[in-house]
Amino acid sequence: MIFLSSHPICWLNLLFPNVPPAPGMPCAGEDRSIYRRGARRWRKLYRVNGHIFQAKRFNRRAFCAFCQDRIWGLGRQGFxxxxxxxxxxxxxxxxVQKPCSNEHVDPVEVKDDANGESTLGRASSVRSRAEPEPPLPETPPAPAPPAPVRPEDLEPGSQRQxxxxDFELIRVIGRGSYAKVLMVELKRTKRVYAMKVIxxxxxTDDEDIDWVQTEKHVFETASNHPFLVGLHSCFQTPSRLFFVIEFVRGGDLMFHMQRQRRLPEEHARFYAAEISLALHFLHERGVIYRDLKLDNVLLDHEGHIKLTDYGMCKEGVRPGDTTSTFCGTPNYIAPExxxxxxxxFSVDWWALGVLTYEMLAGRSPFDIAQAADNPDQNTEDYLFQVILEKTIRIPRSLSVKAASVLKGFLNKNPVERLGCGENGFLDIVNHPFFKSIEWEMLEQKQVVPPFKPRLExxxxxxxxxxxxxxxxxxxxxDNDTVIADIDQSEFEGFEYVNPLLMSLEDCV
Structure with missing residues (x-):
């Protein structure tokens, strides 16, 4: 059995060398936010002639100020x-030749990259000091805001599932920037699920609405794989969106790593192999995961892994396609x-390298001694500089095969990275580190996990x-004033029921 220690030590030993009073309790001076950092998207901006353009999705008739043609299409159609x-x-x-007409705005922190594009950091909006802006002649007037939507209007007739x-709320089991996760029971069948509430x-931002829809689609796709958290159903109220998903009760790897500090190679190999199969499944279906981290790797009651949280995923990626969105959890972001x-897909294999390093070494490959005492070294910009420039040191205690797989995944050149060559996933399968893995049996969950969570x-x-x-x-x-400002049309068609799980429930 792993994770059982009489002296559990915080796994980020370089920052918090103290011993917690009991398993699950924080060390003295420990700040959980340092290692349970959430992922986010950095807004990509484009500067031309004083304008700062951002990609947007338009839900009404919009016309281009340059060519006067209608802006149409799917997704974020224009700037x-x-x-x-x-x-x-x-x-x-x-x-665009017309200069920007708004001269009195708050400063925007923008950094140019090599392509002339820019990144806006944590600022999500810009507020003008000037008078309210007059409507532009290039666009038709906005329609009146829609009337508040009643619950019965959202799920009419037989569409309401x-x-x-239908659920009893039992306990809070997680929380993020946008969502709360609850353990719930479906009253009719007494089955237990997790419910993500947003x-x-x-x-209401265009990009945020897009990621909610993406997460729903990936949840639907993930329902067909043993190492991905699947979807039971989706529904909504005028104020909230609800994802009902599998309840994985063994906890996440971050929670267990806090107790064990580091894992034996056999255990890390098992988890890395199951994670590889899950990522490969997503990649084959055109999905880049983009948020692999210890927090998002769950253990089921038998000890198998399940990836969760698909809000950072990118859909519709065909072989050879690329994207450029600047997003992810800082410590796991790939150099490219x-x-x-x-x-x-290269960015997922880099993140797997970071996570495997953490399992084997008990710390991040980018941890810097005494960084907590130096404010200049305790920033995201400094972390990104380390990821780009620092030579990753492999602990001497690791085997040659473990060191080799880490060097393969953590190659700063994505073309040479393990999993990114001509043979793709086969290079991972055939790597010496995974020689003892029976891949077909592993995918069928016929390999006994090295650790089974204690559950009563x-x-x-x-x-x-x-x-x-x-x-x-x-x-x-609910706040009626807040609900009145929500465009309910943005969430049309959100309802969903997994037909496979429905048929299983009918057998109860």
Whole structure:
């Protein structure tokens, strides 16, 4: 059995060398936010003639200020200046001669990359000091805001499959920037699920709405794989979106690593192999995961892994396709993303290298001794510089095969990275580190996991951080004023029921 130690030590030993008073409790001076960092997207901006353009999705008739043609298509069809609100086609934005008309704006922190593109850091919007902006002649007037939507209007007739009344809320088991995760019971069958709850008011930005839809699609795809958390159903109220997903009760790898500090190679190999199969499944279906980290690797009741949280995924990536969105959890971001380069599936194999290093060494490959005492070294910019420039040191205690696989995954050149060559995933399968893995048996869950979480029942939450499970279980009352400002048309078609899980429930 692993993870059982009489003296559990915080795994980030370079930052927190103290011993916690009990498993799951924080060390003296420990700040959990340092290692449970959330992923996010950095806004990509384009500067031309004083304008600062950002890709946008338009839900009404919009016309290009340069060529006067309609801006149409799917996804984010055009660009909008975040200062003067000028609308243009993506193909026309470099041709705009009209200077930006808004001269009095708050400073925007923008960094140019090699392609002339820019990155806006944590600022998500720009507020003008000037008078309210007049409507642009290039676009028709905006329609009146829609009337508040009633629950019965959202799920009419036979389309309504589930609602909040169908579930009993049991306990909080997780929380993020946008969502709260609850353990719930479906009253009709007494089955236990996890419920991810997202406030619509927090996802009214075009890009945020896009990632919610992407997460739903990937959840649907993931329902067909043993190492990915699948979807039971989706429903909504006027104020919230609800994902009902598999409840994986063994806790996440971050929670267990806090107890064990580092894993034996056999254990790390098993987890890395199952994660590889999950990533390969997504890649074959055109999905870049982009948020692999210890927090998102769950253990089921038998000890097999399941990846969760698909909010950072990129869909529709065909072989040879690339994307350029600057996103991810800082410690796991690949060098090609930091360099502003186009990238593909390579970024997931880099993140697997970082995670495997953490399992084997008990620390991040980018940890810097005494960084907590030096404010200049405790910033994201400095971390990114380390990822780009620092030579990764492999601990001498690791075997030659383990050192080789880490060097393969953590190659700063994506073309030479393990999993990214002509043979792709086969290079991982055939690597000496994975020689003992029976891949077909592993994918069929016929290999016994090296560790089985201790669980006393289906609802045992011993493997979840008390900081979550001690929270009161309730949803704040709806605010009619906030609901009135939500464009409910953005969430049309969100409802979904997994037909496979429905058929299983009918057999109960």
């Amino acid at each position: 909008k200046c975040i200062q003067c609100k000028l609308l243009v086609h993506k193909k026309c934005h470099k041709l 589930y609602s909040l009344e 406030k619509k008011a927090l996802v 993303i930091l360099r502003g380069e186009e990238y593909g 029942g289906e609802r045992d939450l011993a493997n979840f951080p008390p900081e979550f499970t001690d929270e009161p279980v309730h949803l704040t009352p």
